[in-house]
Amino acid sequence: MISFAEENYLKAIFKITERDRKSAGTNAIAGILNTSAASVTDMIQRLSEKELVSYEKYKGASLSPAGNKIATDLIRKHRLWEVFLVDKLHFSWEKIHDIAEQMEHIKSDDLIDKLDNYLGNPRFDPHGDPIPTKEGKFMIRNQYSLDLLLEGETGVLVGVRHHETDFLNYLNELKIALGTELRILKKLEFDKSTRVRINNAEEVIFPKKIARDLYVKKK
Amino acid sequence: MISFAEENYLKAIFKITERDRKSAGTNAIAGILNTSAASVTDMIQRLSEKELVSYEKYKGASLSPAGNKIATDLIRKHRLWEVFLVDKLHFSWEKIHDIAEQMEHIKSDDLIDKLDNYLGNPRFDPHGDPIPTKEGKFMIRNQYSLDLLLEGETGVLVGVRHHETDFLNYLNELKIALGTELRILKKLEFDKSTRVRINNAEEVIFPKKIARDLYVKKK
């Protein structure tokens, strides 16, 4: 039986390696899990024993097929529970991540299938992230970071990089949600910030950091 | 922060002391939690440090007000999740207990209120057990063990003593569920078994042990 701690490590390695990188370093994992690098070394050695990651000293860890399955199942569960919390219990999107972090660890073969069905087999979670299929396939959406759009272009918000409550509350205050239209009015050179019009109404200036964390579909 | 293990101990002590007994012995707790008596002593000493139980050497443990609140909250969560699993996900009653054992440990102030509301503030769980209120009050139903009924009397099933899958499957096979009418045809003296008619149809003979585990309302 796999522990919560082990599951969290696998998920962290997945997140680090899901895009480009082919292995996850000790420090990167420690950063995500708020733990020490020494603890990470310890754990990845144990996960390597269990054949859930492949590991070479000083070269980081990557998921084995078995480890990858566990990680994608966790993400599937996490995101389905987030849909449940928003669609059925009417939580708002900034409150759900921490609860889903707990719920994703519930073990039951039947439960997730029934939940998925009950929710109408959603393909995206309330933050716009794709929900992997039972077989672990992710739907890939062609999306751009808002800071890649040029002056005059308009994007529709389809995702956000982080799920932190503070960041999402900031968007709430600006009345920005999935589906919101964002038009680039001006790209300010000197500090790389962007002036944006929200749903043809208010204007706001995003620092580069924020613009990079908003994913849009070009309109 | 209280751990899952600690929560399970508090719940076990609650169950042992909820009726008559005013303290829970080491062996009794160990029996419920499938652990050793030595481990129990260890844990109740720590819970005593945290003022969640009161404990005197060799005299067992009982819940403090704080411990009692945690235990009733756990039972509330357990039973509400069981209602969710049956009413919304269409699980049948013999599959839900083990899943609810996991879900009861999810910590969120908001979550249970919203769940309760979403389920329509149910007062009983799918096994007929009362769901305590937010304030920890249990609705008490006047019920009898089936083996207390006399020949010719009829009872309506309102609860069962255990939630074990095997026991509930046995009832399923006999088409016995909450609401089923059970009429006492004959009480057999020599082995204390009871001949019963189920919903005015089939007959069955219950050993005393089974009859004692079925709770009915007299009709």
Added chain:
DNA sequence: ATTAAAATTTAGATTAACCTAAAAATAAAT
């Protein structure tokens, strides 16, 4: 190519939660 900085691993400890075996206390039986 050295040297300095950063990342990673090892060494040594700690804590929670468990275990078995043995000792001590309580309860039951003669």
Added chain:
DNA sequence: ATTTATTTTTAGGTTAATCTAAATTTTAAT
């Protein structure tokens, strides 16, 4: 009232998961 049986506690140990501090390896910079 002793003896016997049962229950409970203590003693000593294990494992998973964490920590800090020190050693080692890799990477970056001069």
